[in-house]
Amino acid sequence: MADIIALDHINVTFKTGKDTTVKAVQDVSLHVEKGDVYGVVGYSGAGKSTLVRTINLLQPPTSGRVEINGTVLFDGDQQVVSNKELQEKRRKIGMIFQHFNLLDETTVIENVTFALKHSDLDEEAALKKAQNLLDLVGLGDKAQSYPVQLSGGEKQRVAIARALANDPDILISDEATSALDPQTTNQILDLLKDLNEKLAVTIVLITHEMEAVKRVANKIAVMEHGVVIEQGSLREIYLRPQQELTRQFVGGSLAAMDTLKAYDLEHLSDEERLYQLVFSSKNVSESVIQALYKEVGVDVSMLYGNVEVLGNEPVGTLFVIIKGTTEQHAASVTYLKDQGIEVTEIDEGGIWHD
Numbered sequence: 001m002a003d004i005i006a007l008d009h010i011n012v013t014f015k016t017g018k019d020t021t022v023k024a025v026q027d028v029s030l031h032v033e034k035g036d037v038y039g040v041v042g043y044s045g046a047g048k049s050t051l052v053r054t055i056n057l058l059q060p061p062t063s064g065r066v067e068i069n070g071t072v073l074f075d076g077d078q079q080v081v082s083n084k085e086l087q088e089k090r091r092k093i094g095m096i097f098q099h100f101n102l103l104d105e106t107t108v109i110e111n112v113t114f115a116l117k118h119s120d121l122d123e124e125a126a127l128k129k130a131q132n133l134l135d136l137v138g139l140g141d142k143a144q145s146y147p148v149q150l151s152g153g154e155k156q157r158v159a160i161a162r163a164l165a166n167d168p169d170i171l172i173s174d175e176a177t178s179a180l181d182p183q184t185t186n187q188i189l190d191l192l193k194d195l196n197e198k199l200a201v202t203i204v205l206i207t208h209e210m211e212a213v214k215r216v217a218n219k220i221a222v223m224e225h226g227v228v229i230e231q232g233s234l235r236e237i238y239l240r241p242q243q244e245l246t247r248q249f250v251g252g253s254l255a256a257m258d259t260l261k262a263y264d265l266e267h268l269s270d271e272e273r274l275y276q277l278v279f280s281s282k283n284v285s286e287s288v289i290q291a292l293y294k295e296v297g298v299d300v301s302m303l304y305g306n307v308e309v310l311g312n313e314p315v316g317t318l319f320v321i322i323k324g325t326t327e328q329h330a331a332s333v334t335y336l337k338d339q340g341i342e343v344t345e346i347d348e349g350g351i352w353h354d
């Protein structure tokens, strides 16, 4: 599949004072293929919004190259398309935001038709299209309502309908579910996934919530301090997180964190060590624990277990204490890795370490 978004060596530096700057994005390259749901994950201030805003040059890079759907928009330190061409390109990139950004004084359907004001459609055709889009997002009966009469989830649906008005190739979601409750969040995420499949719209999803990415994304990039520290397929990153922060996100369900924080590692005897095991559906946990006892002769006790569904595939995480000699620990790790299980030993500088 061809890249629909190719960001190469993007830098964004803000001047914050006479002699001070913030390097919000540093040498980031990100390639998104047509049809991807690409999650950009990181804590607040990591540079996610700034990076993603370079896609449509709402935030021009300080340097780098931006190519969208085969057209280079920016190269080196300058825009290389005319402003008119950029406006046209921007219409093919829809955006939704945390706070919906709806026009409160106008009805739901007017909010959607507003986005069509530069299109060739006459008023009747624009209204028809807007109504179809509202039907598509499940709000067909709210066309004449005002935003204030809608719930947060409904407002976000209006924003999605509006973002789709010009048949975009790309939809950027900037923390679009962050203000919503968990159930509504899931409904909006499922809607995005559905639109990705039905309309073949490529989605870039910025979030600080791994749960959101896990539900819908097929690829992710993890950002920290303006740098992409890890990127790849969701499955690969979940199963083999290389970076500390990624492991925090991946193993970061609150229950796991709390369990592990509550567990005082000082209680471990010299023979005991704590491990995180990440396994896919092909290597089921129970048999692995039994096999460890049989094959290596170690005792294994389970502290925390969790199975998550990534896309359609179940992926499990276990936190276990293995008790044995140094040789048995080495043999256990080798055995587990041979089974295709990701093994991380957790010590005082462990994966949940703040």
Ligand SMILES: Nc1ncnc2c1ncn2[C@@H]1O[C@H](COP(=O)(O)OP(=O)(O)OP(=O)(O)O)[C@@H](O)[C@H]1O
Pocket: 014, 015, 016, 022, 023, 024, 042, 043, 044, 045, 046, 047, 048, 049, 050, 051, 175
């Ligand atoms: N216009 C600006 N001027 C100066 N600094 C900025 C500007 N925009 C962003 N920054 C800084 O750049 C860094 C990255 O911000 P950015 O909003 O991209 O992060 P983020 O990961 O999207 O976080 P959040 O979700 O909180 O917005 C932060 O340190 C922020 O303060």
